[in-house]
Amino acid sequence: MEHLQGILLKEYTSFQVGGKAKDLYIPHSAEELEELLKRFHKEGRSFYVLGKGSNLLISDEGLEEPVILIRENLSGITFTPSGEEAVFTALSGTSLFELARFAEEKGYTGMEALSGIPGTVGGAVKMNAGAYNREIKDIFRSGSFFWKNGERIELDLGQMDFSYRHSAVEDDMVCLSASFLLQKGEAASIREKMEDYTTRRAEKQPLEMPSAGSTFKRPEGDYASRLIEQAGLRGFSLNHAGVSEKHCGFVVNLGGASAENIYSLIQEVIRIVKEKEGVQLEPEVKLWGKF
Structure with a gap:
């Protein structure tokens, strides 16, 4: 477990703004994360969980509450094939691009439209991230989470209450991992779709400038x-x-x-x-x- 103090959070957000974190914790295992949450609970401390910082605006004054960083330090993917389907399980710090590329290499389709979202699996599950008429809920199978007291729970699709940019994952819960059900596909077709989505993003979105992606939720019946x-x-x-x-x-x-x-x-x-x-x-x- 790493513990850093006085770290400028603008280095960790896609907007490239934000003040200092008084305390930044970097767990390297589920056990370290569980221990940290139990400690915070015992001390009565609230906390923030920071992934890629790609949908986030942090105050210039910084944060007094501790920040838990979950990205490359808690990442990794396994997959279990079964006939024409496979279950891909990723730790919450895994990037969506990394997961999509892994699925492509294994020859499974379903992640292509989500591959360009610059966030982690944990953040994507929490907000039911989506793009090009595809959302996390369309492939989600189950997830492993911690309550803020360090208690671990498992939730399946029916328990996630997914809707537009919403899930049952509350601010005081932490995603540890998630499993996704993907279908067998043609490698060339999967690669072509990913390249097409990448091109469309580059043509239509200001990827060369610091931003947090789409800033506003889609209004009912409009954009x-x-x-x-x-x-x-x-x-x-x-x-x-x-x-x-x-x-x-x-x-x-x-x-x-x-x-x-x-x-x-x-x-x-x-x-x-x-x-x-x-x-x-x-x-x-x-x-x-x-x-």
């Missing part, structure tokens, strides 16, 4: 990007934060923005879209700390 463009906000900027020229659904760090700058821009976009289009946008990005 946030369409509403933002309709409100005349393409390219709109405030204090080094802006609405992407390439994709209006992305708020980006134009260079040197603070978390407060980005938060202020998000709030202004919400205000203007409500005023001009009559729709209340809701951020998809999670907020940590004081804003």
Whole structure:
């Protein structure tokens, strides 16, 4: 178990903003994670769980609460084939791209549309991540989780309460691993689909700029990007934060923005879209700390 102090969290987020973590813990096994959670529970301490930091805005003031880092330190994949199907089990710190590439190498389909989401398995399961009309719930089979007191539980698909960007995984739960059911496919076709999704992302999304992906949840029966463009906000900027020229659904760090700058821009976009289009946008990005 590693314990680091005073670590700048902007080094761990895709927005490249955020203050210091007073305490950053890096467990290297399920046992270390369990021990840490039991300790925090005994001490009455709340905590944050940080994966790739790709759907996250952390306050410039930083965090007093301890942060548990789960990425490469708790990653790995196993798979069990059975006829035309296979169960792929990944530790929560495994990246979705790594899992998709592993499935491709083994010749199993189902992960292609999710391969470009820049997050971990744990984060993707918690928020039922999705792209191109495909969501985690479509392939999820079961998962292993810790309650905040360190008690371990298993949940299957029927217990996950998946909906749009939602699951039964609460903020005081920690995902340890998840299993996914994939189907046998043609290697060349799988590779072609992954390359197609990669190309489409690069063409339509500002991947070259720091962002947290799609900043707003999709409104019922509409798209946030369409509403933002309709409100005349393409390219709109405030204090080094802006609405992407390439994709209006992305708020980006134009260079040197603070978390407060980005938060202020998000709030202004919400205000203007409500005023001009009559729709209340809701951020998809999670907020940590004081804003």
